[in-house]
Amino acid sequence: MSLTNQDRVKSMLIDLAGIKSFRGREGEVVYYITDLLSRYADKVIHQPVKDCAGNVIAFLNAKSKDNVLLLAHTDTFEIYTNWTKSPWGDIEEDKLYGLGVFDDKSMIAAMMETLITASKWGNSRGLVFAAVCDTEGFSRGTYELLRSGILPNVSKAIVAGPTNMKLFRGAFGRFVFDVDIWGLAAPGTEETGINAVIEAAKIILWAIDLPKVDGIGGSVAPLSIKSPELIIAHPDRCLVRLDRHYPPGNDPGVIRKKFMKHLKKTPELKAKIKVSLMKRPTPFMEPYELAENDDFIEEIQSIVEEVIDKRLNVDIYRTVSDANYLYRMKGIKSVIFGPRGGNHHSADEYVSLPSVYKVAEILAHLFKPQG
Numbered sequence: 001m002s003l004t005n006q007d008r009v010k011s012m013l014i015d016l017a018g019i020k021s022f023r024g025r026e027g028e029v030v031y032y033i034t035d036l037l038s039r040y041a042d043k044v045i046h047q048p049v050k051d052c053a054g055n056v057i058a059f060l061n062a063k064s065k066d067n068v069l070l071l072a073h074t075d076t077f078e079i080y081t082n083w084t085k086s087p088w089g090d091i092e093e094d095k096l097y098g099l100g101v102f103d104d105k106s107m108i109a110a111m112m113e114t115l116i117t118a119s120k121w122g123n124s125r126g127l128v129f130a131a132v133c134d135t136e137g138f139s140r141g142t143y144e145l146l147r148s149g150i151l152p153n154v155s156k157a158i159v160a161g162p163t164n165m166k167l168f169r170g171a172f173g174r175f176v177f178d179v180d181i182w183g184l185a186a187p188g189t190e191e192t193g194i195n196a197v198i199e200a201a202k203i204i205l206w207a208i209d210l211p212k213v214d215g216i217g218g219s220v221a222p223l224s225i226k227s228p229e230l231i232i233a234h235p236d237r238c239l240v241r242l243d244r245h246y247p248p249g250n251d252p253g254v255i256r257k258k259f260m261k262h263l264k265k266t267p268e269l270k271a272k273i274k275v276s277l278m279k280r281p282t283p284f285m286e287p288y289e290l291a292e293n294d295d296f297i298e299e300i301q302s303i304v305e306e307v308i309d310k311r312l313n314v315d316i317y318r319t320v321s322d323a324n325y326l327y328r329m330k331g332i333k334s335v336i337f338g339p340r341g342g343n344h345h346s347a348d349e350y351v352s353l354p355s356v357y358k359v360a361e362i363l364a365h366l367f368k369p370q371g
Contacts, residue, residue: 003364004113006357012036013109013356017089017098023075023136026053030074033131037112040119041129049144050281052133057150060115060127065153067126068366069332070111071142071322072160073135076100082347097350102341104135106351107160110339110360118367125367128154135322142322143282146329154332156296158363159323161336162344165355168336169297170289171317171324172218172245175256176278179203179263183271185236196238197227199271206266207242207259214258218246219318241278245319248287285324288334289316296333303365308358312337 021029030046033056038044041058048054052075076099079087085097098105111129118124128151132141145151161168181200186193208220220242227238242263246255260275277284290297292314301311317323323334339355 002361003368004117004357004360008116009109009113009357009360010353012112013096013101013106014089016105016108017096017101020088021074021076021100022078023134024052026074026133030054030056030131030133033074033108033112037115037129040116045150047144047148047150049133049140052137052140054133055141055145056131057145058115058129059152060118061124062126062128062152064126065155067128067152067154069128069130069151069154069157069326070114070363071130071132071157071326072104072107072111073133073141073322074104074108074131075133075136077136077345080345080347085348085350094353095350096353097348099349101351102338102349103162103344104160104338106341106356107338107359110356110363111160113360114363114367117364121369123369125369126153127367128152132322138280138282139285139322139325140282142325146325151330154330157323157326157332157334158366159321159326159334159336161317161321161338162341163317163336163338164340165312165338165358167297167300167312167314168317168321169292169294169314170248171285171287171321171336172247172319173250173252173255173285173287173324174246174320175244175252175259175284176223176280177242177244177259177263178276178278179240179242180274180276181238181240181271182273183234183236183238185230186234188232188234193234193236194270195234196236196271197225199269200225200227200238200240202269203240203263203266203273204242207263210259210262214262216246216250216255216258218244220244246287248289248316250287252284252286285320286328288324288327290333290335294333297335300335300362300366303362307361307365
């Protein structure tokens, strides 16, 4: 017998899909969540966060020393081009299309359903639900949530993510580097100068091969390349932004130094360069991982077996997550989990409705009173 109400999950998800919540403009969805959960939670708090609409934190029976946090983010990217479905909710068979439905609005609906279901039991496990802002930017919401000390004895967390019903027990770390390049300006008809854009191309091609040769793995991706457009002259300045993801088990300081040293060894480089970390309002995320046999993972797997009669595949998330902050800042055992879907961060993003219902059921069983 199902613990959760699938019609209610679907209704909440359709509502959420229809609400615009671009990064920094999440206010309407914050109001929706606050208004709905105020009817069921013991307490609901709106926490202000600079440069976004703030966090919603709901508490239910959260007086124990072993509360579990359910965390999802409210913000989305802007709309990518080439959508063929409505970005504000379009149902086709068992799929719901819409901006942010796979990442993270389906998990917001599943987590809210968990709290609503648990509120009827009276003595459920301690639950804290946090809908945070700015995860698609600098994770200001989660950083402020942890920095403020508002969480009451949270020891474990499930963090929403577009995982396609996999369970991630850790996540990569990340740095973003700015490479300032100084060449030598010259008229476009002459070859006496040093074209900073050409030098930038050398650096990019050298940088992206690093994970293949340094034995560390991960990835390097160029995020942007900017230079003044001088029309008839070779540009003497250029700025390249490079993203370095790296797996758990590596020292962040060593990764940073190795990457900066590697860039300065770019072959046939004629320009002068300066490498620095991109400035951001929150710390760069460091990697983490839980043991494969961690008791929280085993607890979740036993519930999954009960609900869907099989275990989840367990892996390491190959990018960063708000789970990085939870574990590294507060030692909260965190796993990343979410339903099936597709077109993450692209046109026609969708989520499988049956998988959303399964996720909601799994989460509800986690809080079901024993006995």
